Amino acid sequence: MDSVLKQAFFALTIFSFCAVSVYATSVAVHDPSVVLVYKDAAGNSYPEQDAKNSRTKFYYIFGTQMGAAYSKDLIDWTEFKPTFTVNGKLSTDYAQILSVAAKWSKHNTSDDVLGNYWAPDIIYNKNLKKWCLYYSENGDDWLSSIGLLTSDKIEGPYEYAGTVVYGGMDEKSSGTGNEDYKKVMGTSTIASRYMKNGSWIGEYGVSCIDPNVFYDEDGNLWLLYGSWSGGLFMLKLDKKTGLRDYTQTYGKNGEAVWSGTALQSDPYMGIHVGGGYYVSGEGSYIKYMKNQEGKGYYFMFVSYGFYSPDGGYTMRVFRSDKVTGPYTDVTGDPAIFSKYIYNYGLNTTYGFPIIQSYRWSFWDENHGEIADGHNSLLTDDDGRNFVVYHRKMTNNTAWHNVEVHELVMDKNDWVEALPFEHRLGYGVSKTAVNLEEIAGHYKMILHEPFAQKDGSRPVNLEKDLYLNADGTLSGNYSGTWNYDFQKGKNFIDFKTTGENFTGVLAVQLMNDVSKKTTTFTAMNAKGERALWGYKVPETKNLEVKNFVGDSVKTIGGKDIAWNDYEKFEKVNGVKNFAAEFEFENNSLGNENWNHWILAFKTSSGLWYLRADAYSVESFSGSSVGYYKSWNNDWEKFKAIFKNAKVKIKAVRSESTINVFVYAKDSLVYAASATNTPDSDYEIYLGADNAELKISKVSIGENLERILVGEIDDAGNYTSAFNAKVSQEFKAPAGNFKMNLKFANYGNGEGASNWDNFLIRENVNGKTMILRADVYALDALGNVKFSSDWDWDNFSEIMRNANVDLSIERLKDTIHFAGIISAENGDVYHYGAIQTGASTDEISFSLSVEKSAVDLFEVSSFKSVGKIIPSDTTKKDTSEIEKPSSILEISKNAQAKKSSVWLVRKNGNAEVKMKGKSFRINGKRM
Structure with missing residues (x-):
């Protein structure tokens, strides 16, 4: 095996020894290929939703060495093992399952076959009506191949359906690869252009690994494949079989086609779209993506460098108007090379490096993200695009995990990645963002390359940037910035003394700390650097x-x-x-x-x-x-x-x-x-x-932004009931009014109603807790609630909801009036009246249960003149007179088919529910 391939092989396989990790809530699927799946109640899987919207939506990823996982949100992944059959019988003997590929690559054992099973790609074939898993089996001396496994269900069982293409044919080889070469070329004599001294030559011949299979806009099915060596190639597939379309020819009269010293096509390997001459490049993936006017391009992502902590591994982006290319970068540089160059590390003139090694300041020094690459791309059913890739960390281990970032298009129709990981409900706003929300102190990261030849693990770190309200920049850059909102497009540009950047503005949650803030992603004019930034979150x-x-x-x-x-x-x-x-x-x-x-x-x-x-x-x-x-x-x-x-x-x-x-x-x-x-x-x-x-x-x-609660790597909020408490906000004796504005982050589907914010009232050594689901613990005085939401959707309403909570005391009565704005734009109301309340100095704080509170603003009001209750308080007061007991929700709530409600029966509290448990005095029933 060539020394370069040995290093690549080591990078691809070493992760298998690191299955146990402190980052256990993330998933370690190498070379992840993502697909959208809908499953019915019987477990059948489909590529689309049905007319009744009855199927459950999932995201599935498949990767190297049979790694696989699924998720409902692209955040929290569950691992699984796909199943396989041979002649209809279940088998775990990979040498038997992939016997054709194993023999060609000269692997005799199941472990050897598994260790060389690299970077599969998953797609649903519309003609076959099957899930098609295209895999590559690597071998020494380029004896590699790409085959097809098919299944009726996404998790299997999969069975071998055929091989698409082979590599490594030379004067010494024999078997299925040579037979396929003869079928395509009409002769069993291997052409001299593939060989040097009678052996397959890597500078020209393809390495048959890293498949990507996709439909173009005309409905044609294509295979993109290759790695280093001769580069990246495309073959047209037969939609009816999923295998090579042998009627499609390439080259000219059985010979390769060149443009100068750049190969354009080869009769056996297909259309040349990237790489060549042993220039680095692997894990290629093509996706057609449109801007908001409907204009689209074929974007090709390629990972350059070695997948190792010091290998300079990065994803580069090219695009084309046509599926077959040519693919070029921002300045017109081609993805195809006409000679050998060193195209990673400090050399970044080819392709837009969309993400390069970086570390946010709120991560510890072992949490820096490096070796980002070998991605797949997803267009979700709402039209949003995502890049799904694997990365390592600066923790001196070979461990890696899957990351997902949303992709957005700038005004020049180039895709860029938003700076923080994808979270449900966040991304580019559909409405204009106020100048007040944009201007301020930012932390920025310029994605610069590193040579990384000394074994070190350098990462790009944060620097200060100020987007001033007058449109100027200060801090790390001087110059100007401009925000332009156009029909749902949030563009932002920077003109600096050094270089100009074009980008997109978004609203996101910060990785791992779950604080909402304004962010931007941008690229410089040459397409050689990505610039990310986030506004430092504060609480007023x-x-x-x-x-x-x-x-x-x-x-x-x-x-x-x-x-x-x-x-x-x-x-x-x-x-x-x-x-x-x-x-x-x-x-x-x-x-x-x-x-x-x-x-x-x-x-x-x-x-x-x-x-x-x-x-x-x-x-x-x-x-x-x-x-x-x-x-x-x-x-x-x-x-x-x-x-x-x-x-x-x-x-x-x-x-x-x-x-x-x-x-x-x-x-x-x-x-x-x-x-x-x-x-x-x-x-x-x-x-x-x-x-x-x-x-x-x-x-x-x-x-500094006040956040109450904790989140794990899978995006789950984990804080136990009342375990995390904000600082206290004091109110004076007598009449007062206080307002708190915050976001409530819940776990959404599957969460219990009480897994949301808690309001704590502290007075004279006693604490009362009001839950978001209109229930009081250790009530001080008498508390009556009202609400106007549908309990069947309560968890979805509360996830990512913005809450504007007013607390006002008039004599011995405290009014709690909350306006809850759900992420879909719907508005709901939370009301509580506490009578018999203390008139002494009192303090309030916020807590959570399996949720988080992101506190934006706290205001304490003092009025000069007569206190006039707000319209919201008046409205809620009229509504919350209806219930007659703390354990009774109004008939109006029951009329909305609540899944949980409480009534009185013969003077006793009785719980009624639909598939839910309920907490009373800290105990679940």
Whole structure:
């Protein structure tokens, strides 16, 4: 065996000795080939859903050495072993099952055959109406072949149906490979172009491994195969048999076709689409993917380098308008080589390297991701595309696991991978993303290559990047950024002093920590680098002062100077502050500056910002920029702010202050100041020849994102009941109002109703817990609930739901009113009234059970004037008067065919349910 093949063989087989791992919740299927499967109640498997939508959807992957697994979500995988038959009888003797391939590759034992069973590909043949498992059997001296196994069911049993193509034929060989060569070529004499000194030559001849079988847009069935050696080739298959279409010819008059020194096609091996001259490249996969206008391309992924920690293994992307090529990269470089080159490590000029070794800062040093490659591609039934691949970690082991990232198309119709692993309900938003959600402090990773010849395991690490509200960049890059939303397409571009990037904006959950944030993926203009980034997630902790009724506060007027700070509204902020002001802007003059002003003071300087995008003064060394919706149309500017309801939000993250200004609920103006003082701040809202009627003032700080709960590698939330608790948020004695905004991450299908968020109320050493499924534990006083959801869908409703929870005490009654926005856009309501509650100081916190809470904002309200309950509280109050007991759900809920409800019978509580258990006082029944 050639030394290069030995190293590749070692990389492919060493994982089999690492079945036991600390990462046991992930699945270790090498060279994963993915397929969408629908199963009925009898276990029959189909490639599509039925008209009644009664089949269960699965994703199946098949890999090297009979590795296989299935999942319902592309996250949590269950391993299984496919079964096989010989002449209709079950068998585990692989030498017998694959006897034709075993004899050609000169393997005598079942273990030898299994060890050389590489990278199968799974597809459903529409004509055969069978699942077709195409496998490769490797052997010394390129004695390799690709065969076909078929089955009626996805898990088997599979039986040998024939061999498609062989490699390694030379003057010394004999058997089925030579017979197939004669069938194709019409002669048993092996042409000299395949040999050197009478032996198969790797620089030209193909290595028959790594099959990928797919239908093109015209319904033709193709086999893509090959590895290193002579490169990657395509053969047309007979749709009726799944085997080679012997009527299709290649080359010209029995000879190979060349373009200069680049091979184009060979009469036996087929159409040459990549590699050659022993240039690295394996695990190729072709998928037709469309942009949102319906324009499509054939994308070819190829893994370059060695699959070893120091082998520089990466996935590269090429595309073509035609299935047969030519396949080229962003700059037009072909996937076919005309001479030997070293095409991995530091050389990245061929193909777009979509993912290269990296490590997020919230991973430990052993969790860096390296050797990403040998992928398959999936277009799901909702049109979304995914790359499914295997990777290693920087933990000095040969262990690996399967990863799944969503693929998106940029405005140039090139596919890019979103930075975090796929999670249900997350990805590219179908609606526009607000500037306030985009701008801020990011952590970015530039996917640069490594030579990796010294045995080290380097990875790309995070650097700081600031997307400022004025459209500028600071941190690791300087320049500008631009966001463009077009009918569901969220494009983002970066123009930097070094190079430009084109990408896509998304909303994702961070790997392994499950915090929701804004992310982007981008590629540079040459297609040689991928750039990933995520906005550092924070939790806003605000104190809110409402001026209600006749107590609306008025500042400004003609008698106040532009810098009369003592008469301005002032709040004190910490270093990373969050401040908000809501007011009515009444201009008293005709000049552009006769409007509101905002000033940020520290002991070392001042930033004085006007409504007309002008700074009278700025911090020393700071750079200030603006976004103006009116551009330089100053009449439009005056119309925007004249007597307008205005909301201003000012946020400091690290060294940058971003200001967002809304008029009539639309973002009209933004400003940024970089390199601001690292100290506490005095923040002033004032007016210059204008009058402001202030209705709301908020001040607080941006904390590191508060997340309650734990997640495992399979994406399951695992925290036991009430085991993880957030910090406490205190409310004063007497009347108060508090608001918490958070995401509730549940396990979805199969989860129990109580596996969601918990509200903890703590007072005088006692704790009451309110569950998401409207049940109270250790009630303090009397609690009555209401809800308006269908209990049959409760788990699906709560998974990834956004919750806006208001808590308000009036005398000895506490109102809990939650607006629950499900991931499908539907809105539901959660209500509870606690009577007989304590009027002392009280605190609230959040906990979970087999779920997680991602806390975005906590607001404590203080009102000046009469307290007016919100419309939501009023609505929920009217609804929650209906139940007569804590153990009684309203008749309205039962009318919606609840799967769980509680009623009273003869004065006793009775549980009624549909296939569910229920918890009462901490015990399940």
